Amino acid sequence: AQKVTQAQTEISVVEKEDVTLDCVYETRDTTYYLFWYKQPPSGELVFLIRRNSFDEQNEISGRYSWNFQKSTSSFNFTITASQVVDSAVYFCALSAPYNTDKLIFGTGTRLQVFP
């Protein structure tokens, strides 16, 4: 069975702090994708990143970085120098293409960044 766990329900930080959102996944597939989506107050889900299971290189995009570790089945997301505009609900998701391309989501982590 496939499952995504986001143990942190809500995180509050003050602007300019670094924050890490945890994501742990379970799958028996050897080929899979991991995703992060952001849901700002406006409601839409905004795609942030997709990572292939064969690519364990960490990725950095501006203030965002992702740490993928197959050994611990984790795909954590770090925001450096957080800003108020980062306040949103963040979802981690998993898909196993070539089997089914539906996304399996975690329950989301609400991040509040205070000025």
Place this chain on the structure above:
Amino acid sequence: EAGVTQFPSHSVIEKGQTVTLRCDPISGHDNLYWYRRVMGKEIKFLLHFVKESKQDESGMPNNRFLAERTGGTYSTLKVQPAELEDSGVYFCASSQDRWEDEQYFGPGTRLTVT
């Protein structure tokens, strides 16, 4: 390029009534997905269309839910009759290529059944 649009943004209906949600995918996207998030839980897959055909409807909760995709363009999701547990946010997503393209989501329709 216009994104995925959904209508209405919010619907409040009474138990037993019928509601129809609409999704317009990004132009040219053959793949269309419906998901639902109930009361702070995870977002769950409902079904997947490839053009006008249902590819996977394993997530549809019961036969009160009917999804259609006319001519492979927009899609509708009808709930008839609605029950209290159907309340939640219904998301639609589309993608161009099933295996190589990420899914682009719409803003969702918040359904409240009273």
